[in-house]
Amino acid sequence: MNHSSPITAFSPDMFMHNFAEAEPxxxxxxxxxxxxxxxxxxxxxxxxxxxxxxxxxxxxxxxxxxxxxxxxxxxxxxxxxxxxxxxxxxxxxxxxxxxxxxxxxxxxxxxxxxxxxxxxxxxSNAELFQPGQRTGYKVAVVGGGPAGLSAARELARKGFDVVIYEARDLAGGLDTYGIVSFRLPQSISLWEVEQVQKLGAEIKTGVRVGTDISADELLEQYDAIVLAAGMGYVPPIGIEGEQLDGVYDAIKLVEQTKTGLPSVNLIGQHVAVIGAGNTAIDAATCSVRLGAANVKMIYRRTREEMTAYDFEYEFAKQEGVEFRWLTLPKRIVGDESGKVTHLECVQMTLTGETGKDGRLVPMPVAGSEFLLPVDAVVTAIGQERQKGLIEQFGLHHAWGVVEVDDVTYQTSNPKVYAVGDIIFGSGRGEAMVVSAAQQGKDAAHAIVRQLLPQQDHVIGSAM
CATH class of the missing domain: 1.10.1060.10 (Alpha-helical ferredoxin)
Structure with a gap:
């Protein structure tokens, strides 16, 4: 069953209008x-x-x-x-x-x-800081997101030669690719990238550490390494029908809207977004602005357990997003052509038991299955961890969460520091941009103390 209206071209003008910054x-x-x-x-x-x-x-x-x-x-x-x-x-x-x-x-x-x-x-194109006097030390930063950029900037201001290895075409990480433009225009993130470059840091884009250059090569060539690679795309949720036409990865969906007119056409469609974190909210509000007729967020717990920020939740409601609480997706159903037509769900109830994450454990209600008519399904249940990259460096980790010192962010290899999403999880803090920025700073300061123990550790100077 397909509820979509006849497909209408999503014009560049409509796209620019819908994705312009929402708050003046x-x-x-x-x-x-x-x-x-x-x-x-x-x-x-x-x-x-x-x-x-x-x-x-x-x-x-x-x-x-x-x-x-x-x-x-x-x-x-x-x-x-x-x-x-x-x-x-x-x-x-x-x-x-x-x-x-x-x-x-x-x-x-x-x-x-x-x-x-x-x-x-x-x-004003203001240059607020200047690089420090060269020390001769070289540091590699793996990943050009908020944590990596923060570490690189602090090190450059202290006179270190810094090279950022970024797998994408542009640096900036989540800020550049993963947060919807009507909240964070890409130009803002790219300005922050430019500030780091102006301090002398080199950014090698399109270079994937572990594939284009090995961990061993970096360990040999650099005096220290900051691992700030973040996380990958949304993993499979493990239900039937994920391969159908009309099933999208939330992060890839948002990315398309950050890099130009997207190829995804949701005009007039009924969309189900699976998940209730900040990325899920972004995918839902993004779908609304891509012309969806109706967007529902499907979450197996209640409002109290969702991980999205309150302001994200309020914004989604203002955008017309509907919420289906205590609802678990069981199967994605398609027609003979392989196109999504329904999402089969089951109602849930919260038990009195508390899980490892401190939230109440949900369980299915027997016989409560139902079919939700949809044209598209967006999965937003977290992101894949960089276990392969972590293991190339030989670092201790727990299910892809790198183990670090709580103060210095030094890993099991004293030459390697890890910050940002790659250390988020297992009860360690919140995955916020601002927290990643501070971790990058702290790691940079720890590297300075390690390599320049005799110097004053006030970082850089303003212009």
Missing amino acids: GLSRKGAVEESNRCLYCYDAPCIKACPTSINIPSFIKRIATDNLRGAATTIMESNPVGASCARVCPTEELCEGACVLNDASAPIQIGLLQRYATDWAIA
Whole structure:
């Protein structure tokens, strides 16, 4: 059964309109008024709530006094991907959630103010930092996402020769390819990449470590290695019908919209998205903007157990996404031509038992199977781990989660440090862009301490 309307071409103009940044930035007047609301707390809880410890009162004060270079420098000093984080950080859970004004009125709009300052830096083509004096040490960074870029920038500012090996055509990782454009335009991420390049870091794109160059070669050629390779695509969910026409990987779907007019045509279609994390939300809202007539998110637990941020959930509801809680996909059904027609599901109930992840364990309700008419199914149940790459380096890991020192991020090979999604899991923190940025910084500082133990470890200097 197919509910789709006659296929209509998705024009470039329609695509540009639908995927333009959803939330407008602050005007100059709005930014000044908002910054003047700040109490500039001496012992600011917002700083403590920021994983990268941005001096938030300081940059807001600089906006109030029209010192936008100073504001942008303060932000980017602490967070090398601060322009992206201004758009994608769960600020209501972090800095804004800690704002002392929550009890009196409304918290300072820290995310929008951070965006205002970094947008100025982008528009002004400002160079905020300079490379340090050359040390002669060479560091390879495997992966050019937020964690890898942060490590590379800190090392370049300290005078290390840095080469980033990036498997994709463009660096930036998740920020460049994996977050929908109407939340994070690709140009923002690429500006952050450019800032790292301007400090002298070399980025070799289209080079896959483990295939185009071996781990052994890197270990031989470099004084230290930062493994920041992230994760792969969505793994198979293991149900019948995954091979049918109309079944999509959520990450690949979002990628298509980040790199140009997508080939996927969802106009008029009924779409089911399996999963309830941030990637699933992105896939669902992306499907809406690709013209889907109806989008349902299918999740075997309840709203309380979903891993997506609250603001993501609210945004999805505003976009018209529907949620089918306590629903487990069992089979994808197709017609004789091999095209998706239905998703067979079963109703679930939560037991009183708690799983290893701390969430209640769901179980099927006997005899509750039903068919949901759909034209497309998008899978978003997590990502494959880089076990092959990890094992090439000979690192200790638990099911693809690299084991590291909690402070230095040094692995079982003292020459190799690991940061970002490749160490996320097994109860280690949240997979946030801002957390990955801080891990990259911390690993870089640990490398400096290891290779230059006699030097002052204040990283770089602002211009």
